[in-house]
Amino acid sequence: MKRILFIPKTPLVERLPSAAIARLDASGAMSEVKLRESAARQQTAISAVRSALAGYEVRERRIDALMQSDASDVDLVVTAGGDGTVFTANTLCTSVPFLTVNSDPQGSLGHFTRARAEDVPRMLDAWARGVCAYQSIPRLRCRTSTADVRLLNDALFTNQNPAAMSRYLLDDGNGIEKQRSSGVWVSTAAGSTGGIHSAGMEPIFALQPALLFKVREPFQAFGRFRQLEGRQLPPRGLRLTAVVPGMALYLDGPNITVPLAPGETAEFSTAAEPLRLVM
Numbered sequence: 001m002k003r004i005l006f007i008p009k010t011p012l013v014e015r016l017p018s019a020a021i022a023r024l025d026a027s028g029a030m031s032e033v034k035l036r037e038s039a040a041r042q043q044t045a046i047s048a049v050r051s052a053l054a055g056y057e058v059r060e061r062r063i064d065a066l067m068q069s070d071a072s073d074v075d076l077v078v079t080a081g082g083d084g085t086v087f088t089a090n091t092l093c094t095s096v097p098f099l100t101v102n103s104d105p106q107g108s109l110g111h112f113t114r115a116r117a118e119d120v121p122r123m124l125d126a127w128a129r130g131v132c133a134y135q136s137i138p139r140l141r142c143r144t145s146t147a148d149v150r151l152l153n154d155a156l157f158t159n160q161n162p163a164a165m166s167r168y169l170l171d172d173g174n175g176i177e178k179q180r181s182s183g184v185w186v187s188t189a190a191g192s193t194g195g196i197h198s199a200g201m202e203p204i205f206a207l208q209p210a211l212l213f214k215v216r217e218p219f220q221a222f223g224r225f226r227q228l229e230g231r232q233l234p235p236r237g238l239r240l241t242a243v244v245p246g247m248a249l250y251l252d253g254p255n256i257t258v259p260l261a262p263g264e265t266a267e268f269s270t271a272a273e274p275l276r277l278v279m
Helices: 018-028 032-052 083-090 117-128
Strands: 003-008 058-060 076-083 098-102 134-137 142-145 148-151 155-158 164-170 176-181 183-187 213-214 229-232 238-242 246-249 254-261 266-271 275-278
Touching: 003 032, 003 083, 018 032, 032 076, 032 098, 032 117, 076 083, 076 117, 083 098, 083 246, 098 117, 117 275, 155 164, 155 266, 164 183, 183 238, 213 266
Parallel strands: 003 058, 003 076, 076 098, 098 275
Antiparallel strands: 134 275, 142 148, 142 266, 155 183, 155 246, 164 176, 164 238, 183 213, 213 229, 238 266, 246 254
16 A cells, blocks of 8 residues: 655644734734634635545644655655645655645735645545656755755855854856855756845746855955855856854755854755655
8 A cells, every 4th residue: 555644734723832822912913803704714624624534544744844754655745734834755765756736826826826725635646656747846965064954945055143243155157256245146057036036036947956156245344245146047056155153054045944054065066866756
């Protein structure tokens, strides 16, 4: 029997204390009614996915309780949530394909999701019979002295104190430059519509192998920098070396934080395996 790891999202309303929800609602920053409506839609979608999985051997893990060993012996990973759920699942050390379900299409863009709850029975059947299509999403590999991660979306190399200046060496293969700035965005092609785009770089076609980087708010009082952005199609490699204490990498949003000691280098290159999504 096919073995499946199912990873459902925990709705935001279930993760926030009731006092925090009340404050957000009172301030007008967030509507409690809309939070609960979104949670209801998500739970309906998650229940529908559970029903579709009934004929398989299923291991279910909450997104906040996921462990590397959870995917060690499965044939498929199914996520139900949004992009954040996919990013967290991407941290698993597995080469099996993903079936990614948007549990709330009304409230979530789902850039990396490929199904709605109603699509799951048909897509599971095609996958089980070996006739489904796959979409390959190129990833980057990020290595430090303490981490080796496959990056699906983007990374932010910066100081852990958002008010502190980032000081580092940037080496993109065309020379090494000592820089000061607010940090550096590093992105895959699929992540080019996110943080790096907000920093000023135009998006590119999401399914091509690429390494993009963009320096945020460069401090050039002591001279102009030459290497403020780069588009490597395909990736050639990028090395970022911390020069001051307090530097860190934030990988695929809040999912992985890697502190960097002074003199420690983060090296970016092509990941050998793309993420395969069931279509």
